[in-house]
Amino acid sequence: MPVRKLIFFSSLIILPVLYLAMYLVEVGTRHQPIAQTLKFEALLVLFVMMALEQVYGYRYAVSQRFVLARDITATAVNKYLTGAALAFLVLPLLLYLPQHFLGRKVFIASPGALGPFWLQVILILLIVSFFRYWMHRWQHSNEFLWKLHSYHHRITDLRALNTEVSNPLDFALRNILIFIVLGVVGFDPLAIILTVPATNISGQISHWGANIRAGRLLNTIFVTPEVHRWHHSAIIPDGHKYSVNYGVEFAFWDILFGTYHLPQENGVPLQPERLGHPSGIGDEPNYLKLLLAPFGLYPRAWDKPAPVPAE
Numbered sequence: 001m002p003v004r005k006l007i008f009f010s011s012l013i014i015l016p017v018l019y020l021a022m023y024l025v026e027v028g029t030r031h032q033p034i035a036q037t038l039k040f041e042a043l044l045v046l047f048v049m050m051a052l053e054q055v056y057g058y059r060y061a062v063s064q065r066f067v068l069a070r071d072i073t074a075t076a077v078n079k080y081l082t083g084a085a086l087a088f089l090v091l092p093l094l095l096y097l098p099q100h101f102l103g104r105k106v107f108i109a110s111p112g113a114l115g116p117f118w119l120q121v122i123l124i125l126l127i128v129s130f131f132r133y134w135m136h137r138w139q140h141s142n143e144f145l146w147k148l149h150s151y152h153h154r155i156t157d158l159r160a161l162n163t164e165v166s167n168p169l170d171f172a173l174r175n176i177l178i179f180i181v182l183g184v185v186g187f188d189p190l191a192i193i194l195t196v197p198a199t200n201i202s203g204q205i206s207h208w209g210a211n212i213r214a215g216r217l218l219n220t221i222f223v224t225p226e227v228h229r230w231h232h233s234a235i236i237p238d239g240h241k242y243s244v245n246y247g248v249e250f251a252f253w254d255i256l257f258g259t260y261h262l263p264q265e266n267g268v269p270l271q272p273e274r275l276g277h278p279s280g281i282g283d284e285p286n287y288l289k290l291l292l293a294p295f296g297l298y299p300r301a302w303d304k305p306a307p308v309p310a311e
């Protein structure tokens with residue numbers, strides 16, 4: 001079989017294969033504290049996805065080289081620091097509440113009180129994805145939250161490496177807060193261990209810059225790259241106010257709340273031709289600006305003077 005045909009056919013099944021492989025790697029390394037701290041499994045997954053982006057080239061790909069340093073910095077900060085910082089700030093308060101009012105560290109006295117194990121797994125998946133869907137929608141409609149979140153929307157192409165390009169506060173509100181809350185509720189720890197990787201992996205894969213087909217079933221359950229590209233479309237689809245496809249891991253909330261958008265032609269999903277900020281603002285390679293400007297802390301004096309045009 002010619003290589004091009006092989007690449008095309010494998011692009012039809014690579015998505016479920018990657019979901020499963022990533023899930024097994026994540027769950028399999030859960031009990032290794034060193035791997036957990038250094039997030040080896042997350043880095044491995046990132047490198048595999050980046051390599052596959054080269055194999056499955058996307059037709060509207062836009063070079064992201066000029067923001068490479070920003071992408072690496074933002075990813076490192078959000079992978080290694082943001083979660084710890086938020087836990088440091090929020091956990092004392094979250095632990096204080098049940099301790100003070102109920103005399104214990106969790107809200108629910110025993111995990112069994114929340115129902116059978118399988119029900120807890122489903123409950124966690126639904127609670128996490130429901131929270132993230134509405135938080136993400138709010139991050140588009142609230143003026144201050146949009147100031148923070150709009151940096152994520154300045155990227156001009158989906159890539160595995162820009163999944164975590166976000167202001168840390170924006171990232172924490174959407175991607176970390178709910179997991180810290182879950183830990184204090186009192187769910188079965190095993191149910192949390194089995195479900196958290198599933199939601200994280202779906203979020204990570206949504207930014208995969210590879211030209212892969214997910215198929216109708218996966219596109220209605222998960223936020224696949226085909227679904228998430230429309231969320232980043234430079235032109236907001238007709239009939240929608242801020243954006244479409246707000247789900248972080250599951251697409252069915254968008255279907256339920258009327259924000260799902262994945263037009264088809266002859267059964268094949270169409271993709272937006274141009275990704276970027278809906279107001280046409282270009283991408284921002286300066287990480288400090290992404291970090292400080294939404295809070296009004298980035299002085300104009302730090303901006304490099306505009307280059308003098310050549311004679």
Ligand SMILES: [Zn+2]
Binds near residue numbers: 136153
């Ligand atoms: Zn968004």
Ligand SMILES: [Zn+2]
Binds near residue numbers: 152207228
């Ligand atoms: Zn995104």
